[in-house]
Amino acid sequence: MSKDRKQLLVNSLRRLVRRGATVHLRRILEKTRSEDLASAMEEFLGGEARGLFAMLLEDSQRAAEVLAAFDHTRVVELIADLDPAQLGPVFDKLAADDAADILASLPEDLRASILAVLTVEDSVDIEELMQYGPDTAGGIMNTDLFALDKEMTAREAIVALQENPDAEVVFYVYCVNEEGTLVGVLSLRQLLLVAPATQLKEVMNSEVISVPLTMDQEKVASIVARYDLLAVPVVDDFNKLVGIATVDDVIDVLQEEATEDMLKMAGVVEEAAARQSAVGSARVRLPWLLASVGGGLGAAFLIESFEAYLIQVTILAAFIPIVIGLGGNVGVQASTLVVRGLAMDQIDVKRLLPALLAELKVSAVIALVCSLVVACAAFFLGDGSLRLAGAVSTSLFVVMAFGALLGTAVPMLSARLGIDPAVATGPILTTSIDLIGVFFYFLICVTWLEL
Amino acid sequence: MSKDRKQLLVNSLRRLVRRGATVHLRRILEKTRSEDLASAMEEFLGGEARGLFAMLLEDSQRAAEVLAAFDHTRVVELIADLDPAQLGPVFDKLAADDAADILASLPEDLRASILAVLTVEDSVDIEELMQYGPDTAGGIMNTDLFALDKEMTAREAIVALQENPDAEVVFYVYCVNEEGTLVGVLSLRQLLLVAPATQLKEVMNSEVISVPLTMDQEKVASIVARYDLLAVPVVDDFNKLVGIATVDDVIDVLQEEATEDMLKMAGVVEEAAARQSAVGSARVRLPWLLASVGGGLGAAFLIESFEAYLIQVTILAAFIPIVIGLGGNVGVQASTLVVRGLAMDQIDVKRLLPALLAELKVSAVIALVCSLVVACAAFFLGDGSLRLAGAVSTSLFVVMAFGALLGTAVPMLSARLGIDPAVATGPILTTSIDLIGVFFYFLICVTWLEL
Known part of the structure; x- marks a missing residue:
């Protein structure tokens, strides 16, 4: 269903519900595929969606299809107010794996009251499936096999x-x-x-x-x-x-x-973040940002401790953003390649050293190009000081190499330790590059400029 | 096949090839699934892999299965030296869509000589398929239908x-x-x-x-x-x-x-980057980093133009990394949610304003928490100056709001303009947050501190 057709369906349903045109509504509900109906109903607020779903209950097979296609984490909005006795036939029609998934996302008491009205055979199947972790073969399998x-x-x-x-x-x-x-x-x-x-x-x-x-x-x-x-x-x-x-x-x-890997790399732990309340969504996204606050504050303390040099050469402040920014960016590139390679089984977690060497070669080329560009800019900004240009570009080169090595090593080591590489990489990379970046930048500049 | 079993297979094959133990080799080749064989052979260097593939040619069905499972972009390593006449029967056994994919990745002359030895029926099918873009329904379909x-x-x-x-x-x-x-x-x-x-x-x-x-x-x-x-x-x-x-x-x-979306967000345009030479891989990753160099240099010029204030209050330099870092990070979170949501058809590209408002609410909560933490740190680092703490945390709040809005708006607008949101988002976000971050940071601090 294209987005336009979906919008059309959503609008028609909404209009008919508002008008109370049940005959028309019923006709549309009959003609629409269950998957499309579920997708359109996800756009509605709780009350509207519940009203439509109540109409579907007359045909328990149909209701089951819509329920299976509906976003499982939001099913509770649809059925919270319904009588469990009405839901029994619908859950009986669901495949056992879908039923187990949906039940697992419901509050304890609602789950118990639905399980109570199911046929004995179904409830045994479902309770058996619910034992397995939702992310295992047992959790996604279907027991209605032939x-x-x-x-x-x-x-x-x-x-x-x-x-x-x-x-x-x-x-x-x-x-x-x-x-x-x-x-x-x-x-x-x-x-x-x-x-x-x-x-x-x-x-x-x-x-x-x-x-x-x-x-x-x-x-x-x-x-x-x-x-x-x-x-x-x-x-x-x-x-x-x-x-x-x-x-x-x-x-x-x-x-x-x-999706999970992508969001984890950006510090968003759950996909649901996109749909939660502002505070709920903020809570999901904050931990990674607070790690970044930690790194940034560490960098602030470091910069402050180099204050005596900054007073002498204020231009040093100008290149702080580019040095830690590029160190972080090249690290993100390396880590994304590693995280995705691990997920796709293309990278062998045991071969850390060859991976590091390969990444070091690539990042040396990249860092060389970037350093040369920055050296030219530093030469002009620093009023023709070759020393400044040399010091800034050398420190950029070193920090980018660190970024690349960390970007490769952190996900591989965390995978080897059994920690999800996508979750661990983001925060560790951000905090450490901020600190390492500022430290090496000032160390190299202060030494080279003989401050 | 687990990684351990794969390593075992790779090692045995390698040992037997070195010893020239063809009888043993033939037995292993017979017993191994084509997909596993292809995956193991991808680990070999050109010459070794070509030798193994030549042994498989006796059974053209088998050779076709291995060829279909082999990484298409690297098939040329396997068959470059072979006589096209030997390859004809193998390509005849391939499904037309696989054959078209593989041929499309071969050099012009090799492709022509293979097409020349195919049965007429097959070559017509394949040439027809090769007309369609490889990323379209026509490019992935199979014509052997029933x-x-x-x-x-x-x-x-x-x-x-x-x-x-x-x-x-x-x-x-x-x-x-x-x-x-x-x-x-x-x-x-x-x-x-x-x-x-x-x-x-x-x-x-x-x-x-x-x-x-x-x-x-x-x-x-x-x-x-x-x-x-x-x-x-x-x-x-x-x-x-x-x-x-x-x-x-x-x-x-x-x-x-x-995979493509993840890599594009990190500025790696092609997955092949992981397997290319250092220079080739660097070339794929450089454009995005050079955009980031541009942003960083812009920031350097801006910081330099505020030099007069920096001399008065050097502590201002200390908070530059945290302000632009967090602005960038919150932008990456927002844009990752949007890019993935667009790919999964969960976000409607036409509803920019509601998306912006929702993201603004979330980022306001996030930015408030981060600003408060940073305000405390600035209070201590600035020797108890409430003004400094207020100015730093306010500018952080503003820059984070900008980051969140750009992170939402850039991918949605680029999708609406028909530009791939995953490619456009990274560079635009990095460059603009560097510039906007430094600018608002100094503007707010200079005004508030009455410098």
Whole structure:
């Protein structure tokens, strides 16, 4: 749905709600795809959205689809006032993984009252899923899977498929032995191609790629992406098939993780920051900025301690911004390359030294060019003082080299220590470059200018 | 494949190549998945990798799989020395979209000689695909699609499927009318569920989501992600079905675009920067840093023009880093939220004013907290001067507000002007905050301190 079409939908819904034109509304609700409806309803305030969702409740399948597509962290706005008894049929229609995700984001009491009205089978499935960390294979998998005994024939398999129209859409047929252990896989298409009397074990591929329940979702996503899978089976410690993670969940993971990394690098820990109240959003963004305040204050103390020299050569103040600014910028470039390389599995965290050397070479070239430009500017600003130009540009070169090394080392070391490199890099880089930058700048200038 | 297993594979291959143990090598090559082999071979130097690939050429299907999984921008290292006649069968086995991608990255003469040895049918397909921009639906689609006449029965459709084992894996069966116009879709599974005599047009879903040939690949990816599709049909201006973009291509697009946005924000235009020579990589990273040099030099000139005041109150120099640093940082936070929000279709580019107001509220809270902390520090560093503390913290507040507004406005305005927001934001933000920061800092301090 293009942005224009979405705006049109939002406007029409809003107008019809205001007019109370329920017949028209119902017609629009029927004609619109659930994903588009969810996306439009996210634009509404709580009350309006709740009214629309109440109309959808008549068709619990439809309501479930909208609920699944609605931003999970905001579902509570939609259903807070509703009677749990009305929500039961809707949650029964949800895929267990979506239901578990949504329930996990609800307040404790609402969650309990919804679980209480669910069919026993569904609530067991969902409570089981809620045990797994939301960022693991167990957290994103679906348990409505379709697995067949490897001794079955193709004909029997097709009959079994036809008799289970409600099972999660399948593209692969997983084959298990009598203990439920995953032993093979074949595609729905292969099933159509073989003679009806063929046993599944004769045609299945027994080298199945599977993931353990506890595997991190980012890792699961990278496996699905690497092998171009449409779904990957999730197994427990005994290789028993317990669920499948499908490619649509994996796409969500990839988008989520890339967004997270970008925001973390800029010191915004949660994506929700964009949608929270001013104070809530500020709280999410403040920690990193306060780290930066710390670095800046450290730099202020350092500059103050060099005050005696500043009085003699006030022009020294003029180049403080460029030296620490460029040191920080070249560090951000290096660290972004490393953080993204780590996330994409392109960088080996154990090979720190070669990475540092490579980055040092690149930054030497970069720093040389920048230093030469700044040397010329310093020559003119300093009324033709070659000494000043030499001192300023040399310190710029040194600080940029430090920036590049820190930008490479900090994310790699934090990854090795098991700390999220995207979170750690921003604050450490900012604070340390401010301090190192000012320190080396004054040290080199004071020495060279013989102050 | 975990990093440890990959390292193991790389080491074994390397050892066997060195020893010339071809029997062992052949056994390992047979047992390893093509994707893993490609990933391991990317670690080798040109000569070693070429030797391994030459061994794979005996099985052209296998060689094609490895080639498809190999980093396309580096394929030339693998095949530069090979006889085009040997490569013909391999390229014939590649999916047309992969073949077109790989050929596009080869030097002109090599490309021509490979196209010359392909079967006519394949080379026509590939040359057709190469016409479309690599970042469009046409550029990522596959033309080996499976479309059936809507008048067919389910039984006939299954027979047609069975008779075309070589067509691209299908999860959806697309239905066309006699002109080849896309009129409906049904899943492979639905095909199994209906009575054999049912005509496709009776069961197909006629509201097919399709994309035009020229649609940007990022847009295609967001449609596939939003509607949880496994593939989306690509149509020409007359709604004729010309190809399908499958979810595995879309995953590549999502990863690529997220990486690109992150790197662009840090002023690294191409991902390849990580793998180029030091000078090549430096050239990719320099433009943004030179913009930052410009801003820094502007700031230096400004500071120099306030020299008379600096001589009177040298402590003013101490707070320059923190004021422009925090202005820049809060701007980066705001712009990262906007750039990612735009990429994820969460932010409406037309609603600049509400976005600015929202960001202004958040940054007011953030700036207030930071200013108070800095005011305390300035009070002590300035030997108990309340005036200095007031002037420094007020200017910090003002500069942070400017940073937040620019961080929101620059990406939104550049998106509206059709400029990539991720590329434009970094340099404009850095340069302008340096200048605005120094200017307002001195202006406010000089006025308040009555210098």
